[in-house]
Amino acid sequence: MLNEIWSIITDVRQQKPLIQSITNYVTINDCANILLSFGASPAMCEIIEEVEGFVNLADGLYINIGTLAGEQKKAISLAVAKADELNKPVVIDPVGVGAIPSRLEYVLDFMGRYNISIVKGNLGEIKVLAGMEARICGVDSLEDGSGGIDACKILAEKFNTIVVATGPRDIITDGKRTVLVENGSSIMTLVSGTGCMLGALTTATAAVEKDFFKAALAAVVTFGLVGEFSAENLAGEILPGSFKVKLFDNIYRLSEDDLIKRGKITWL
Template identity: 35%
Template sequence: MIIQKIRQKNPLIHCITNYVVANFQANGLLAIGASPVMADGNDEVEEMVTIASGLLINIGTLNDTMKKSMLLAGKRANVLGIPVILDPVGAGATNYRKKAVQHLLEEIQFAAIRCNIGELAAIAHVEWQQKGVDSGTGSISVEDEAKKVAQLYQCIVIVTGEKDFITDGTQQQWITGGNAQMTEVTGTGCLLSAVCCAAYVADQQPYRQLAEVLKLYKQIAEQAATSTQYIGDFQIAVLNELGHLSKGGEQ
């Protein structure tokens, strides 16, 4: 199981992320045996990423200073062959975010993009009405546009929602399951991106590894929902399930 391989490898995951979810992401990475570092200062990100196994870039609370850090760290990671994962939170909500994501995609070679359907629409330049950082409404062929983006940027694209879709531009699959409570707790998608970053570097078959993580995350949501009826406890239950599975517990 890939989540157990993460614990065995204990990768250092450098997260340049948003302040809403940083604590949840760090605890989630610790729960699966990875080592998180949440460094985003311009003066240290290039040095920090040199000792990391993977880099996560999450634009949830984007500003110019953080964008500079993302570019510095991402370019350095590319030079060193360190995989970079992009979480383009709310990419279509404002022109600023849309332009920033486009700039990041032009300057950095990403190993994978983990987004929701509205963020995919923004990256693919499909008309869409995004609702803040939520997915919003519109009409899009997830399969077609995700494959185009994967081929254009030569990376794996993951589109999460009620059903998840993953493609590397050639292979593709839908993944079902999960629980709606995941949408009632902030940061569950952002945590998934961090887990995907750890999974990407844990073995030698990244597409298979990420597909497995998506299936496990759906199962974790289902199991967490059975253990509590309260939304505050649900977030804790997700962390508990991540830790349980990573230590060899039954699904």
């Protein structure tokens, strides 16, 4: 499987997919830069008059509702509808659905109306979307992993989508195939935007790999490894600012040997 993941990474670097991102204002620059470092081409296009036309050009659409505003809501609806019409991959990051009821209603509504390729959130957000209780603090999950696999499978089967739940062990499932990924670093939780960056990367892999389960797995393993390497570069110190810069450097120079030796996936 790790060889297949490397093939997907290589395809991103060679094909340079154009990823349209309607994302939150806190981390928009981080998402653009991680896509560039990965080999993809970012386009942070969200103006209402332009979003539908740009979907025609894009290879994938990333939606992140972290700073959801009225105009952005309309832009998201237009873009997702167009991507659905054109059968282009759509990845959604349901930020804050556990804390703000209107966001939960909004996400569930358009997941019911459109084909969403991949839903990527923290475990708390995924459990809430699946109709389960979850421990959250604002937009952060306080979940320890219990009930996570069941929640992911419920959500995947209900909406016929791929579900990615991030946490101490990342979960990827389509309801039938389920994998745990144990790469990553605790320092990732000290940097805003790491989840957003993963969402953008997942859209890039989905743009080149039609099996969205494999695409999601490739992005999760890749970013987890990059987090590990970046933490190791700090030589034992906890330096969130330096760590963030190293994320871009390490994804740019990630090698097949790194992936094969260090990728940690477990099939369930």
